[in-house]
Each structure stands twice: as C-alpha cells, then as structure tokens.
Amino acid sequence: MHDFDDDDFAEEADDSLEARVWQLLTLINPGDEDTALRQFAAWRDVQAESGESADPLETVGEVIDWTSGFRADDAPTLVQALNELAARWNLAIDWDGDPDDEEFFDERDLPDLLATAYDRLLEHGYTVWIYESASAGSAGWITLSRDAEPLREVATALGINLRLASEAG
Secondary structure (H helix, E strand, C coil), X not given: CCCCCHHHHHHCCCCCHHHHHHHHHHHCCCCCHHHHHHHHHHHHHHHHHHHHHCCHHHHHHHHHXXXXXXXXXXXXXXXXXXXXXXXXXXXXXXXXXXCCCCCHHHHCCHHHHHHHXXXXXXXXXXXXXXXXXXXXXXXXXXXXXXXXHHHHHHHHHHXXXXXXXXXXX
C-alpha cells in the first residue's frame, strides 16, 4: 500500500512542502485517493533520490503525467492527453471537429484547444488549469470547479503560476 498515513500530516506544519503537495494531489484526483496516494509516494521517492536538486513542481508533473495531469508540446498530444483525463469521469470533450481528421489541427493551436476543453468540461463541473512548466509547452490538470479557491491557495503556497486554461492565449 503506502508507507505513510494521515497522521504524517498532522505532525507536520500545514505549510510544509509535503503537506502542500499532498493537498495538490488530492485536488487533482477528485474522488480518487488511491491514485493520490500512489502519486505522493512516487513524488517522495523521486524527491529523495534527487535531493535538493529536484524541482518539486516538475517532480509532480512527472508523477501525474497522463494520469492526473498533462504536459504537451503539440496539439495532437494535448488533445489525446485531455481526452484521457476527461475519460476518468466518463466525459468526452466535444472539440468542435474531429481530431482524427488531418485538417483539424490546421486551424487550431494549443490556446484554442485549451479554451475549448475548458469550456466543455466546465459544463460538467470541472475546470482545466495550466501552469508554467520548464519541460512542456502546455502543462496542467483538471479539478472539480468547486475546488478553485483551495487549488489557488495551494498553488500560491507552492509558487505555481496557475491560470485557467481559457486564459492560455
């Protein structure tokens, strides 16, 4: 299972790096504590192996990629990643066209696609967020829309430059 329990966090200050990362992982895995626990254990492992040199946010990006978050440098990868993330909640994004059509991406760039995903998922109570990542053109995750304020607080505490995906342009 995991090598920690909820008491680990009771002993630490609420503003510790580990507590903040845990809060972030629970917000980007709504209703899926098992995934958050696995990702937190993986995050701890990577941080321990890398020591002080590891960027905590980039490590989060690594451990959540394609499960609870996305990092994409091109439009087809972004669409594929967001489709997989939305499928976690049995949702399908209406992209206003067919991403399998060769010409679909000719008129759409990353900001356009992020705005579309934002609008479509917001209709179902989910919000697509993006953050600045050193390793990708677009990086982010999806949360319940009602968790916007707690996410903003955690992101601020972690030093994450967080924006709504609709603001990508």
